Amino acid sequence: QVQLQESGGGSVQSGGSLRLSCAGSGWYWEAYCVGWFRQTPGKGREGVAALDADGRTTYAESVEGRFTISQDNAKIIYLQMNNLKPEDTAMYYCAADQRCGGSWTWPPSKYNYKGQGTQVTVSP
Numbered sequence: 144q145v146q147l148q149e150s151g152g153g154s155v156q157s158g159g160s161l162r163l164s165c166a167g168s169g170w171y172w173e174a175y176c177v178g179w180f181r182q183t184p185g186k187g188r189e190g191v192a193a194l195d196a197d198g199r200t201t202y203a204e205s206v207e208g209r210f211t212i213s214q215d216n217a218k219i220i221y222l223q224m225n226n227l228k229p230e231d232t233a234m235y236y237c238a239a240d241q242r243c244g245g246s247w248t249w250p251p252s253k254y255n256y257k258g259q260g261t262q263v264t265v266s267p
Contacts, residue, residue, distance in 0.1 A: 145256045147248045148235050152261030159265070160225045165217040165237030165258055174216040175242035178251025179212060182235035182260075191235070191248030192222060196243050205230070227265045234260040 151163040162246045163179070165231050174196035177218035193201045200212055211223040240247070240254035 144240065147182050147239060147256060147257045149235065149256035149261040151239050152235060152263045153203065154264040154266065155227055156266050157228055160223070161225050161227065161263060163222040163224065163235055163237075163261060163263075165220040167220060167237075167239055170218075170239065170241070170256075172241040174243055175239055175241045176248055176251070177212075177214055177237065177239045178235050178248075178254060179220075179222045179235055180250060180252040181231075181235045183233045183265075186233075188250075188252040189233075190252055193248050193251045194220070195248050224263070227263075229265045232263060232265050233236055234262050236260045245253075 147166050148166045176195050178193035179191040181186055181191050188209035191203050192210055192265050194212045209226045213221045238251045238257045
């Protein structure tokens with residue numbers, strides 16, 4: 144059973160940094176995509192970052208240059224968030240899917256497997 148568990152959310156001031164982690168387990172795919180998306184009551188779901196099986200990354204324009212997605216060998220997916228802004232406030236979810244590449248890569252909110260989310264709040 145595929146499981147994803149996020150951690151690392153919290154409250155920071157504008158300009159601060161946070162690193163989100165997502166512990167993945169239960170899959171043995173040879174190739175897969177992982178990603179992060181966020182959700183707010185007013186804006187709905189928004190793709191944030193994706194990492195495909197070849198190591199290529201995709202970012203939303205709103206976070207390009209500030210956020211970095213990565214993964215280690217233990218299926219832990221990271222999202223390093225720097226220079227945070229109040230508009231980054233949202234619930235952040237990690238996601239994974241063995242369908243990967245081309246149009247399957249974006250947005251990560253459509254991946255089959257998702258975690259429960261971790262809240263990020265950025266104050267002015």
